[in-house]
Amino acid sequence: MSDQIKTAIVTGGARGIGAAISKRLAKDGYAVAVVDRDEAFCADTVGTIQSAGGKAVAVGADVATEDAVATAVDRIATEFGTPTVLVNNAGITRDNLLFKMTVEDWDSVLSVHLRGSFLMARAVQKHMIDAGWGRIVNLSSTSALGNRGQANYSAAKAGMQGFTKTLAIELGKFGVTANAIAPGFIETEMTAATAERVGMSFEDFKAAAASRIPVNRVGNPDDIAHLASFFASEEAGFISGQVVYAAGGPAIG
Incomplete structure (x- = not known):
């Protein structure tokens, strides 16, 4: 990887796990585009990175909207640098038991997690392929194994794992890896x-x-940020298509 190719995109980067990953990648030397639905939400994360001497920019975008994703990625590539690390962390919950779950609850969760990750990966992969190097890190969950009251979230997080493995197969020959992190209980x-x-x-x-x-x-967000940092590293180039359950022990559905 060229020293010039050091731009990372983290979706859902305003708070929680996404904020921790953004800060860790900035510490690792990446310029970080912190993406969230409302650009103003990203101010604290960006400010913390900049105060520590890092480089970051806030980008507002709904990852489930095709035009918004295309505009955001084009802006990042033009103004901030070629993105060669993508962390698909954006997510929402709309928990309920199956008989109470609405179609809107189902669609909104699947849309943000799966459609959002698909749109972001599709937009960013061309930059990675041109660079001959890339890292995609997708956030799954132990809920992928099943969790009461989370039929929508569990389906989305299980889908992230299949999506990750397919990206690894399709993009590996271009120097791009794809891996997933499946956190357990994170505060x-x-x-x-x-x-x-x-x-x-x-x-x-x-x-x-x-x-x-x-x-x-x-767990805490930094536990997940450490793993994301490894997957994004040069040294992780022979690891692709994997799902690591970061859960403090064996993952149990």
């Missing part, structure tokens, strides 16, 4: 919202989760 705003939905305090919710995890703690 974020999203898991806090889940605790609220089930009527538990977040501290009790985390303690209950930690009691079921072999390492006896829940």
